[in-house]
Amino acid sequence: MSVIRIGSRESLLAVRQSELVMEAMRALCPGVELELVTMKTTGDKILDRTLDQVGGKGLFVRELDAALLEGRVDITVHSLKDLPMETHPELPVVAFPRRADPRDVLVLPEGAAELDRTKPIGCASRRRALQLERLFPGVEVRPVRGNVQTRLRKLDSGEYGALVLASAGLCRLGLEGRIARYFSTEEMLPAAGQGILAVQTRRDAPAWLESLNDPDARDCALAERAFVRVLDGGCSSPVAAYAVIEGEELLLTGMDETGRRQTIRGSRQEAEALGSRLGARIKEEKCHG
Ligand SMILES: NCc1[nH]cc(CCC(=O)O)c1CC(=O)O
Numbered sequence: 236m237s238v239i240r241i242g243s244r245e246s247l248l249a250v251r252q253s254e255l256v257m258e259a260m261r262a263l264c265p266g267v268e269l270e271l272v273t274m275k276t277t278g279d280k281i282l283d284r285t286l287d288q289v290g291g292k293g294l295f296v297r298e299l300d301a302a303l304l305e306g307r308v309d310i311t312v313h314s315l316k317d318l319p320m321e322t323h324p325e326l327p328v329v330a331f332p333r334r335a336d337p338r339d340v341l342v343l344p345e346g347a348a349e350l351d352r353t354k355p356i357g358c359a360s361r362r363r364a365l366q367l368e369r370l371f372p373g374v375e376v377r378p379v380r381g382n383v384q385t386r387l388r389k390l391d392s393g394e395y396g397a398l399v400l401a402s403a404g405l406c407r408l409g410l411e412g413r414i415a416r417y418f419s420t421e422e423m424l425p426a427a428g429q430g431i432l433a434v435q436t437r438r439d440a441p442a443w444l445e446s447l448n449d450p451d452a453r454d455c456a457l458a459e460r461a462f463v464r465v466l467d468g469g470c471s472s473p474v475a476a477y478a479v480i481e482g483e484e485l486l487l488t489g490m491d492e493t494g495r496r497q498t499i500r501g502s503r504q505e506a507e508a509l510g511s512r513l514g515a516r517i518k519e520e521k522c523h524g
Pocket residue numbers: 314315316317383399400401402403404405428429430431432
């Protein structure tokens with residue numbers, strides 16, 4: 236078989252995530268030849284504005300989609316939560332590997348023992364900001380951008396009292412030692428797809444790539460993303476969704492942009508329909524209540 240080229244953003248986290256998928260590919264298909272191809276995306280180049288100002292999540296995938304379509308790479312690996320809700324029709328997501336810890340965490344400046352409430356808490360999403368206001372009333376929440384290392388540098392330089400980040404990213408970078416506190420998923424509902432990777436390919440991709448799927452991660456991903464799609468949770472929206480599998484059932488909690496939450500339970504076979512139904516229900520409530 237010829238070499239399979241894996242396209243990735245060039246950030247350390249993106250590369251680490253691609254390496255994890257490459258390890259899983261080697262386990263499934265010993266002897267397969269893999270090559271990592273990294274590239275800078277528009278989203279990585281523009282760092283002085285918030286994502287809502289520059290056009291959203293699509294900025295991180297456009298270059299990778301083009302590389303796939305032109306055959307410069309054969310698969311791409313994304314953080315599912317950064318993947319726009321509508322993906323390119325010729326570029327299916329073939330696999331959702333096993334989910335890492337979906338929780339958000341609090342990170343303190345190097346050496347700090349507790350939160351300095353006179354300083355702002357840095358976070359990169361309105362979803363986190365909305366939920367932080369309830370957890371830490373009166374503490375300023377200020378946007379922070381850049382990759383995980385850049386954000387940690389800003390934290391350690393004294394600009395912020397704390398950061399909120401995803402456990403999954405920190406752990407993949409070997410930075411779990413920086414976690415000061417885990418938020419339960421009730422305290423801080425995760426972003427749809429947080430902790431899940433998405434493997435995207437062309438339609439002519441080898442069928443065995445589908446074996447990278449973890450059935451639980453896949454069903455949760457489908458349910459969470461269907462919910463966000465109904466609420467039109469563009470990248471600037473604070474919409475959150477988190478699903479868990481309990482046997483043959485899927486339990487999905489969704490939050491709309493006002494912080495209102497609802498839960499739905501049903502057969503995991505209908506993961507996507509459950510997500511859409513919960514989205515419609517929350518939307519309805521907003522109009523009538
Ligand atoms: N937007 C950046 C981003 N995209 C995915 C992750 C974490 C890894 C994941 O959710 O799988 C992060 C960093 C963060 O939010 O702290």
